[in-house]
Amino acid sequence: MLFNSLDFAIFLPIVFILYWFVFGKNLRAQNILLVLASYLFYGWWDWRFLFLILFSTVVDYGVGLALQREQRQARRKLFLLVSIVVNIGLLGFFKYYNFFLDSFVDAFSLFGSSFTVNRLHVILPVGISFYTFQTLSYTIDVYRRKMQPTRDFVAFTAFVSFFPQLVAGPIERATNLLPQFFKKRTFHRDQAVIGIKQIVWGLFKKLVIADNCAQYANEIFNNYESYSSLTLVLGVVYFTFQVYGDFSGYSDIAIGTARLFNFRLSVNFRYPFFSRSMAEFWRRWHITLMSWFRDYVYIPLGGSRHGKLLQARNVLIVFVLCGLWHGASWNFVVWGLLYGFFFMPSIFRTVNIHSFKNVTPRSLPSLRAFFEMSLVFAGIAFGLVFFRTPTLADAFAYLGKIAEFSVYQGMLGIYRYAFEMLPLLLLLLWWEWYNRNKEFPLFSAKPEYLRTGLVILFIVCLGNFEELKQFFYFKF
DSSP states (O other): OOTTSHHHHHHHHHHHHIIIIISTTOHHHHHHHHHHHHHHHHHTTOTTHHHHHHHHHHHHHHHHHHHHHOOOHHHHHHHHHHHHHHHHHHHHHHHHHHHHHHHHHHHHHTTTOOOOOOOOOOOOOTTHHHHHHHHHHHHHHHHTTSSOOOOOHHHHHHHHHOGGGTTTOOOOOHHHHGGGGGSOOOOOHHHHHHHHHHHHHHHIIIIIIIHHHHHHHHHHHHTGGGSOHHHHHHHHHHHHHHHHHHHHHHHHHHHHHHHHTTOOOOOOOSOGGGOSSHHHHTTTSSHHHHHHHIIIIIHHHTTTTTOHHHHHHHHHHHHHHHHHHHOSSHHHHHHHHHHHHHHHHHHTSOOOTTGGGGGTTOSSOOHHHHHHHHHHHHHHHHHHHHHHSSSHHHHHHHHHHHHTTOOSTTHHHHHHHHHHHHHHHHHHHHHHHHTTTSSSGGGTOSSHHHHHHHHHHHHHHHOOOSSOOOOGGGGO
């Protein structure tokens, strides 16, 4: 079930009314309703996915209780290993089996040996990368004694399957989200209004920014041989904003939807295009994923405790894993490595993660700040070529075509796209810059109803409603 679908527009009010006005005085009934609603929401794609998420839930629920009862460290490590093997094993099978199988065959072909293997035709369960990391955070934190495991299976199931953030995040930590299922929740009109406004803002970024940019980016990337260097650069810009509008828009809708039920989810994006270094960018983009890798991979590897060279190694490992998390392709491995190398300068100098606040109260950034933001944007956009193209050969061919510095080829067929979308993208950047110290832009601007109505008018007038487009990150 898509957030931008008629199905969800019917589903959400029904769940909301039942949650507050039928079961509003019974916490357990509310949690049961959330489980049933979440399983309906998830099973809308394919009912077979429900068995997978239920199996993962049962395993980690049992591991958590076993870790609480067991005091012997060797046994506790064994229980944790069970959780890791089951979760990563399922993720690896559904997402990476064919990738590693093909890589194995290709490796042997380099030495003159050739043989055929049977590839499996498996359906990638929607959101498996997200809820796998979410349940792993629970067992790891219980193992580390950072939290007590829950004995309430309903609450734990609701935590794993909570429908607003189930399929594309934010990746919630058990220490943040799970306790909220045990607190009495009462309806607050102000929170509901904030949630609706955040949903509206997320739909604006999805329907107006992402879907329209996708239309142009797809045209350019799918026919890159026919266009000029300038047009290909434009395609990269459109794809960069497509990914941002799509994914941050999903996060806004998820956070806003959770607010309707009096839950607070983690912020996943903090105006990343105003970052002045790669280190700052990755503290503002997909925050919950990068913080997960920081706490459960980077720090256990040693973090920055053993010198710059080992720190650089740890950063590269994290980015390669981050690339593989996104997809089973060498494109994603190269994408991760590339961003890892882009990150290297930040290791050897101090980075202020709140640097865009340094230019306030200026209405515009300083020339230096603008140059640094542009450099970071260019690096991110350059790497996204590997993210968008189907093969490494296509990625290098696309970049090679840009390097030709041709201007006029194909421009008659594509120039109008700049005039249709670029002013809207500049408007988005200006609006985010104007509200850069707020959690999201619709919180602060006045008058309240006028600004929300204006955004809704933009959605109705400029939204891409030609076909129902699923969110880009559902494939991960």
